[in-house]
Amino acid sequence: MLPRLQRAPIRQKLMLIAMVTTGGALLLAGIAIIYFNFSRFQAEMQRDLVSLADIVAQNSTAALSFNDTNAARDTLSALHSRPSIIGAALYGSHQKLFCSWSPVSGAVFPARPARDGPRFQDGSLVVFRPVVLKGERIGTVYLRSNLGELTARVWAQAITVLAVFLAAGIVALMLSSGLQRLISRPILDLTGTARAVSQSRDYSLRAARRTDDELGELVDAFNGMLDQIQRRDSELQRAKDVLEERVQERTRELQQRNEELNQSNRELDDFAYIASHDLKEPLRGIHNFSSFLLEDYGGKLDGEGRSKLETLMRLTRRMETLIDSLLQYSRLGRVDLAIDRVDLNEIVAESLDSLAISLREEKVEVRVPRPLPVVRADRVRVGEIFQNLIVNAMKYNDKAEKWIEIGWRKNPDGPPVFYVRDNGIGIPEKHRDAVFRIFKRLHGRDKYGGGTGAGLTIVKKIVERHHGRIWVESSAGEGTAFYFTLQEGDVRA
DSSP states (O other): OHHHHHHSOHHHHHHHHHHHHHHHHHHHHHHHHHHHHHHHHHHHHHHHHHHHHHHHHHHTHHHHHTTOHHHHHHHHHGGGGOTTEEEEEEEOTTSOEEEEEOSSTTOOOOSSOOSSEEEEETTEEEEEEEEEETTEEEEEEEEEEESHHHHHHHHHHHHHHHHHHHHHHHHHHHHHHHHTHHHHHHHHHHHHHHHHHHHHOOTTOOOOOOOSSHHHHHHHHHHHHHHHHHHHHHHHHHHHHHHHHHHHHHHHHHHHHHHHHHHHHHHHHHHHHHHHHHHHHHHHHHHHHHHHHHHHHGGGSOHHHHHHHHHHHHHHHHHHHHHHHHHHHHHHTTSOOOEEEEEHHHHHHHHHHHTHHHHHHHTEEEEOOSOOOEEEEEHHHHHHHHHHHHHHHHHSOOOSSEEEEEEEEOOTTSSOEEEEEEOSSOOOGGGTTGGGSTTOOSSOTTGGGOOOSOHHHHHHHHHHHTTOOEEEEEOTTSOEEEEEEOOSSOEEO
């Protein structure tokens, strides 16, 4: 209702204000009149019923004195001339029912009289009055009246008030329809001028002043504002021309630098790819030759000689692993992503299957609190994300009871956020950014199963290729949580 009223034309708002004001005042006045008359009608009805009860009490003294029920019944039955009376009764001096009368069969009367006086009870008016003879109370009169007369009078009053309300509303509508033009016309003229200026961008237009009140002052202020805008628009246009020329010049320079930077990045990727590929062959030869030496002549070497050959083989294997990581990182920037609909539940299940033996040996509990969504992404690359994060969570954990949690949460301001959380050794705050640097390890080479230090760098590269971001929340000794987003296409839970 409120938004619709806000969109309504000012004519309707002004008329509505007049109608609501008039109607509200009339409604309050009508309610007050009805309530006042209702209270007055109630008081009159009580007085009438008390007077009638006193008359019946005077006429019943003889019947109560002589214990004559027939005479008492005749006195009560005389009330049939009052259609509003629906019950009458006499009680003796011992407060027992002496005689009763009602035009309605099956009427129920109080077993004993209540306190004297009138009261509204159970949708009717009831009165108890004493029967007094020579200053002594010899009984009680009970009368019960329906509220039909009261209801009829209240309805008549309400209809009258409603008729006045409608008539006044019609008059108010007619008057407000004409008087609202005194306010709405200057405002509408000003609105039309403002709309014309907005559409045509012609700041030489001016609004016509029609009144000498505050609306006239508003028109003058509006025209003065147009004068200032016209001057500033001219100055702004001149500054805009100069700025556009400078922007075009800076844009050309930026494009040239971007092209040079992209060329440098491509050359660097090509160099890393070629260098890594060419280095693998001699390393493989060194590794194989060392293996042959150890196999053929290991028995002729002493312990130190065999140890040095084994160290040589271990170092060549590590070097091959580093080169493989470098090749993988280089390829991520060269290959196109195969974007398709991917069920992350299947991806996580495949990653857990491939790591099942290690997870079982390390006694790691894996939790997936709720099903993961379907996203548009590169299936293989997203699998690498979960594989690397799960391996990291499993590797850097020295707790007796280890667990890994894989889940996601909705993000009202962007794509959903996925996470891999563990209860492992954690990461000190000062090292959080360093974990994503290539070949950067926070621990010794032989601690926590070794590794190249390239896994998280590859994960970050894959996430960035999907136009997402990755971050870590962790404290030393309190576990680690890696969060990341993917922004390729739609996401469906």
